[in-house]
Amino acid sequence: MMFKVENLKLLQAQLRKDGLSAYLILTGDSHASEYAADYFLAERKYFCPFTGSAGQVLVTPEKAYLFTDGRYFIQAEKQLRGSGIQLMKIGQKDVPELSDFIKREKLYPLGVNCSMISLNFYRKLTYKEGKIVDTDYSNLVENRPSLPVGKLWKLDEKLYTLSCQEKISKIGKEIEQIGAEANLVTTLDDIAWILNLRGSDIPCNPVFYSYLYISPKYGNHLFVNLNKIDFKIEGVELHNYEEIVDFIDKHADVETLVDENRVSARLVKHLNHPISGRNPSYLMKAIKGKVEIANTKKVHILDGLAMLKFISFIDENIDNNLSEYDYAEELEKYRRENELCYDLSFETIAACGPNAAQMHYAPTKKINTIVTPDQMELLVDSGGQYLGGTTDTTRTFAIGPLSKEYIHDYTLTLKSVIALSTSVFMDGSSGVTLDYQARKFMWNEGMDYKCGTGHGVGYMLNVHEGPNGFRYRIVPERDDSDKIVPGMITTIEPGVYKEGKYGIRIENNLVCIPAFETEMGTFYKHETITCVPIDTKALDISIMSDDEIEWLNDYHTFVYNNLAPLCDAKLLKVLKDKTKKITR
């Protein structure tokens, strides 16, 4: 299933034959997943060498374009070399949006697999008489993988606040309030959350391919490969995954709530009375219950212990010419030493020097760099899936001789983390209200990181989750700018990325909690739950305020108090050293 230039040429010849002006290859699946099983990624991988987790390939009989965002510019430029595919940097001046580009170039008839795009995206592609052909070219792909077959598993009762039945009942009430009779849920993390079930269909994302139909009137129905499930679910009827279309056809006249940003354009056309709106589960899932929050906090301590062992390992091995990949493997080992850890929450990013400037660089067994003592830094962004929560942490470790510029930028990054982490805000504030608190330090110096400042984190689920997030402007298709309320867990991960030089990022996970209530309003703040020492070697204390120094020392006290009881004597020494007070 590997990319070769000939694959692309074959596809282009087929487009000519079929009379299509262009064919659009999506990264994703029929469930609006960010990460998808290889079954769905077959075409993207076969016709394009880019390996990032976000990007759309537009192929015309003569040309080909990859549209991707700022996280992947550097990586994509490298990987596309020699492929004949032109990189379109989304968000940059003069780079049109994909749909605008298609319209401007009048690339119709346009071929696209309509089970891979949302109804709203379909609408964006629609242009006057321009014909959209629902088709796909997976038949051209050699050795296309099949759909995954891993078993579903139930969460232990101690792992959730609300039972599946309670969640379904809440959803039933919400949809009735907006005048719908049913809710067709197609997003996998919502389904897993509602049912208190998990699967293993997508690496690092413990979900399972399925559809869930919730209706106080017509019953609740789960559509999933029945070979994957060997238990019953109270109040939910089971069907095979493929039966969803027949079922919807039979219930076509039911007033059905569907999220038009997420449901596939092909499926929604079978409904005669779709009611457009968000799935109630999208917000419910983000506001973690008491059990989920308590568990996640515990899990962050376990994760912190793994990270502490790793920090100690770096110090001991810096002269041993280990590769980034070796470090990533070592860290995974420490995480998996804990029996509650059942997966990583994403592929570990371990990147030194210029590699770290690529926001989502991940070393592989084949392609990686040796971390030598003259590198400035090792950036490690990683997380685990635990029975009790999902983590996502970044630390950037100073390794060799540091430039003044690096020290300055590292300190700015920490200042960004602190400013946003300590912001008090009134009910109604979103991540857009608060994002500038992190970004101002970079913007004041003409720098910017080309990504959001943070994202919601799932509970034993996807590491990226909405509708909470931090970014400086609303990106409608991300749907992550809801008001932030107590119970939401969000990352804060500002950074500085300088192509060819270095990359710096510090990332914590925070839970929103009440701050105070006055006659003028209800106010919230955040509590940091990541429990990992922040490297202080590269700090320029002279540009830190007293409050910032105090914050860091308080944070390290918190880390020390939580990790110390779990350390042996040797590790305790490391912990003491890594969390020691800094002073002017």
Add this chain to the structure above:
Amino acid sequence: MMFKVENLKLLQAQLRKDGLSAYLILTGDSHASEYAADYFLAERKYFCPFTGSAGQVLVTPEKAYLFTDGRYFIQAEKQLRGSGIQLMKIGQKDVPELSDFIKREKLYPLGVNCSMISLNFYRKLTYKEGKIVDTDYSNLVENRPSLPVGKLWKLDEKLYTLSCQEKISKIGKEIEQIGAEANLVTTLDDIAWILNLRGSDIPCNPVFYSYLYISPKYGNHLFVNLNKIDFKIEGVELHNYEEIVDFIDKHADVETLVDENRVSARLVKHLNHPISGRNPSYLMKAIKGKVEIANTKKVHILDGLAMLKFISFIDENIDNNLSEYDYAEELEKYRRENELCYDLSFETIAACGPNAAQMHYAPTKKINTIVTPDQMELLVDSGGQYLGGTTDTTRTFAIGPLSKEYIHDYTLTLKSVIALSTSVFMDGSSGVTLDYQARKFMWNEGMDYKCGTGHGVGYMLNVHEGPNGFRYRIVPERDDSDKIVPGMITTIEPGVYKEGKYGIRIENNLVCIPAFETEMGTFYKHETITCVPIDTKALDISIMSDDEIEWLNDYHTFVYNNLAPLCDAKLLKVLKDKTKKITR
């Protein structure tokens, strides 16, 4: 046309007779104006005693409700006393939105004058089979005023960057790009801006009631009372105001761009192919040209001189028991001494003590308070319409003995102004991105001001203008959260309002200018153009940073340098005193 309880009872009796479950009285006109001529306000004033500039009255046969926002809570509570009308505080917990309330209470058939609501608002009121009856009860109003008849006047060529023909041509190109053949502009400030004409139909808002139809294919047509215009406009055909409906009926099949947030529900129903979108003039008008910016800066100096004379007047008269109204009149006199000033930009707010806590309190000849030397403060929010620009400035002057709490809150307010005024931001940032910079000082202490932090300002036009503004969350119906770009003029006006105690507000006007361009992005900042000393008597310097003190001293140097050449010896002395350096 004054309110009496009997008027409301008469209306309620009529509703019963007509079989309506409710009747909705809007504040506004058929052009989505914020301030409207009395002709359109007749019902609101006759059936409700509230005098604020925003609010909707919902009348049922038995009850009546006023929905209004935070700026007016205190004022409305006072004015509604004894009226039998219940206050609904928009934005407060448990207070539903007007349209949700109507749906929840199933107040159908619902009567509403559909020429007074936008198409989108009509849609919000629509609920299942609930009937909406397009009607009005202005026939019950005694002595309803007629439509205003003031003459239109042309702007001198020196007062604008683009001619009317250039603007129309730009709009023509923009609408063609989105596939429309015509643009029906119904908002009065857009029409005045496009045509470089002004009128006098609404106090303080130099606009004229009219409709403008722009079409490269079908010509450009202005609909206005022809008695009000005694010149021709090149490239624009003139028609009487009332002819708009006939004209639209004749052009019903033209693909016409209409702003569904602003065009009236009644009018848009005459179009067979409306294309929904913003009027291009909405954004164009906000990005001031070179001429407009240069003129506005000059005008702010003239306005600053009037304010300086007023400041001197306060100092001299504080023991003379003048009323708030006397002060407001005096300030108006100083503004109008300048021959370029042709109106105020809004009714002057001069409020002392607890009155200042009502954000939009304005004293009248009849109702006002005497400013005595034991009052803590006099808050003055005012502005002028000049040949060359529109101003909007607030200063709060310390008068008598100040409480510690007052001094603290006044200093916080200035800190808010400074933080937002000095923020550097990347292209793409909106007022939502930046608003927290002003609000954080209040929020940290559990306080909040119940309004936006700032709004766009027109050029010789309405003092409130979009699509720029500062607020902490997007309010879709305000449509004022566009990205902020060079040329936009926006106010910054944070404050502290404590019911029964005092109100504090400091307001400047700022123009967005480029900051710098780096390989990581394009960055902007703001330049303050208001030129009025900021009272330093109530400052607690101990909670100000060195940077903040420097900002204030620099600002006062700017004020001094601009005003000094215009001062006589006596005034120069005052200016020197009011702009003298502060130090720790």
